[in-house]
Amino acid sequence: MSTTDATPQFSITRTFDAPRELVWKAWTDEAELAQWLHPFGVSTDSVSFDIRVGGRYRYTMTNDETGEKFPTGGEYIEVAPVDRLVFTWGEPDAPVDVAPVITLTFVERGDHTELVFHMRGHEGKPGDGFIYDGWDEALTNFGRHLAGELKG
Template sequence: MIDTTKGFTLTREIDATPEELWTAWTDPDELAHWWHPRGVTTPRDSVTVDLRVGGAYTYTMVNDSTGDEYPTGGVYREIVPTERLVFTWGNPDDDPDDAPVVTVTFESLGELTLMTFQLQGVDGTPGDESFYDGWVSALDVLVEHAQGPHVFG
């Protein structure tokens, strides 16, 4: 089992609706646009989503400079459309019971949405050039995607 005392939380106030952010987190076409830190891309053909409790997702991030590939995946544990998404995160072959867990919530603030991202099971601190910095960068890419000249869905 994972050590839930390890982890971190990130928040963003985003100029998008909870519905738009939900789509960004659950639609394979949308995920390919942002589910990676800067300097990395996620080819659309690498993204699969079986959006149901117990369903799996996979994607592969590719380093733009080196071509190194980072297969990633997990299993959905809780799905409350436009409000809450909980899933394991790591290597697609990992035992889901031993994988870190991501919880993402969306709360309408009127014209903005408060998105809270929590990762449990791994340490992360600013400047680690690993989990924390990677997710900060990926969420920055998400914000740019959500607030850019884009139509969801």
């Protein structure tokens, strides 16, 4: 008998022209995260990341046009350097057991890295204008950062 998981979730897969170690570093270094971790038209500030199991992170995204602020954060559940990063995401102090969970899997593809971004706890699809599109844009910024096109 098979069971179907009805938890809303989605994945985005991207391949970057960078070795896995550099892709991992760009996800785990505060200075790098501040440069790209936001959708288009938004800036990131007040960045604090404690990347270890049980460590917490926080950052604030600010809408460049309106100044509206979006405090964001969560807790690291799994940290397996250059392979996998799992963390909650949402309100900075949301309890771990109710927050959406993001799993990042870093797959070496020769001199490229495939990143599988999976969010469990939110439904998403292209054109939703919020969660999926925001992460899709952040991953575009991530690629631009890796290519040296974004300046902090």
